Amino acid sequence: xxxDFGAKTWLYPMPVLIVAxxxxxxxxxxxxxxxxxxxxxxxxxxxxADDHKTTKNILESGAFTVNIADAAHVVAADxxxxxxxxxxxxxxxxxxxxxxxxxxxxxxxxxxFPMAVECELLKFNEDGICIGRIVNVSADESVLGEDGxxxxxxxxxxxxxxxxxxxxxxGERVGQAFSDxxxxx
Amino acid sequence: xxxDFGAKTWLYPMPVLIVAxxxxxxxxxxxxxxxxxxxxxxxxxxxxADDHKTTKNILESGAFTVNIADAAHVVAADxxxxxxxxxxxxxxxxxxxxxxxxxxxxxxxxxxFPMAVECELLKFNEDGICIGRIVNVSADESVLGEDGxxxxxxxxxxxxxxxxxxxxxxGERVGQAFSDxxxxx
Numbered sequence: 001x002x003x004d005f006g007a008k009t010w011l012y013p014m015p016v017l018i019v020a021x022x023x024x025x026x027x028x029x030x031x032x033x034x035x036x037x038x039x040x041x042x043x044x045x046x047x048x049a050d051d052h053k054t055t056k057n058i059l060e061s062g063a064f065t066v067n068i069a070d071a072a073h074v075v076a077a078d079x080x081x082x083x084x085x086x087x088x089x090x091x092x093x094x095x096x097x098x099x100x101x102x103x104x105x106x107x108x109x110x111x112x113f114p115m116a117v118e119c120e121l122l123k124f125n126e127d128g129i130c131i132g133r134i135v136n137v138s139a140d141e142s143v144l145g146e147d148g149x150x151x152x153x154x155x156x157x158x159x160x161x162x163x164x165x166x167x168x169x170x171g172e173r174v175g176q177a178f179s180d181x182x183x184x185x
Numbered sequence: 186x187x188x189d190f191g192a193k194t195w196l197y198p199m200p201v202l203i204v205a206x207x208x209x210x211x212x213x214x215x216x217x218x219x220x221x222x223x224x225x226x227x228x229x230x231x232x233x234a235d236d237h238k239t240t241k242n243i244l245e246s247g248a249f250t251v252n253i254a255d256a257a258h259v260v261a262a263d264x265x266x267x268x269x270x271x272x273x274x275x276x277x278x279x280x281x282x283x284x285x286x287x288x289x290x291x292x293x294x295x296x297x298f299p300m301a302v303e304c305e306l307l308k309f310n311e312d313g314i315c316i317g318r319i320v321n322v323s324a325d326e327s328v329l330g331e332d333g334x335x336x337x338x339x340x341x342x343x344x345x346x347x348x349x350x351x352x353x354x355x356g357e358r359v360g361q362a363f364s365d366x367x368x369x370x
Contacts, residue, residue: 001325005322009226015197017196035223038222040220126310164337169355
């Protein structure tokens with residue numbers, strides 16, 4: 001039996017994307033975006049309300065980073081989702097977050113998060129959704145496996161539970177793509 | 186130290202969305218979409234190439250469902266991502282998937298996946314991305330907690346690892362949103 005919940009903005013997994021940009025003076029700010037994902041090849045989308053400090057910063061600077069929140073920094077990731085940079089000028093410091101400039105785009109990479117997707121602003125599309133062109137993906141060496149690539153079990157990315165407003169981390173590997181499927185029957 | 190990987194279409198978590206629709210004759214088909222997510226309030230987006238059977242079906246029927254792939258059906262979820270409904274008329278059967286019609290939209294709900302987001306097609310937007318308006322979310326009773334709501338630990342949703350093309354399931358709860366953040370400092 002199925003239970004109906006009506007029109008809910010629910011999906012699993014929903015990401016915890018920490019979107020960061022510089023303001024005109026080069027001061028970094030960031031926010032937590034749960035509505036977003038890959039939009040197309042080399043493109044990400046994030047749904048950002050107009051009144052966010054970070055939205056204004058992206059429009060002015062033409063660039064942003066999408067930092068992947070991890071289990072070690074769940075409190076900081078949540079904090080930057082509930083406190084506005086419009087009200088709290090020391091938001092980054094209070095969250096315990098520091099930044100380094102991206103070498104590829106005019107946007108800050110947040111040091112504490114282990115992976116960043118560094119983007120040029122492509123546009124805010126017809127629906128006001130922020131679309132970025134991915135210029136570089138960077139990751140901290142601490143989350144790289146023996147093959148030198150990102151290892152999800154080391155990355156410890158978190159995901160947002162829209163039903164109970166909780167955070168979960170990604171768990172164990174359960175299968176390989178493009179391999180077993182054709183053997184189904 | 187950080188390592189740069191260049192322009193990669195990577196994000197964590199990426200979903201495993203099984204998009205399903207009926208053709209003109211009412212025959213269901215489905216496909217695996219890793220590029221998608223919540224677009225805006227009550228709206229989902231999925232990036233679907235034009236030549237997919239499911240893309241054609243959505244354009245004709247004006248509706249689709251987004252079924253959340255779970256750990257118990259990882260092989261079926263992968264299969265419907267590598268075999269095209271254009272080539273395999275018995276794709277659903279070969280994947281071991283059965284459907285029931287949604288009570289809300291003219292689209293099939295896949296019985297084996299424990300949660301479905303049932304959508305009317307809003308449009309293919311200026312970038313060709315498929316945007317759906319969520320009309321109903323349904324979930325199997327087996328994944329509901331004692332509070333009658335979806336429990337992520339029972340849902341066992343999976344996520345796609347774009348680096349090694351693997352599937353991971355969601356893991357343990359690591360925090361609560363909107364609560365601890367303000368206590369940071």
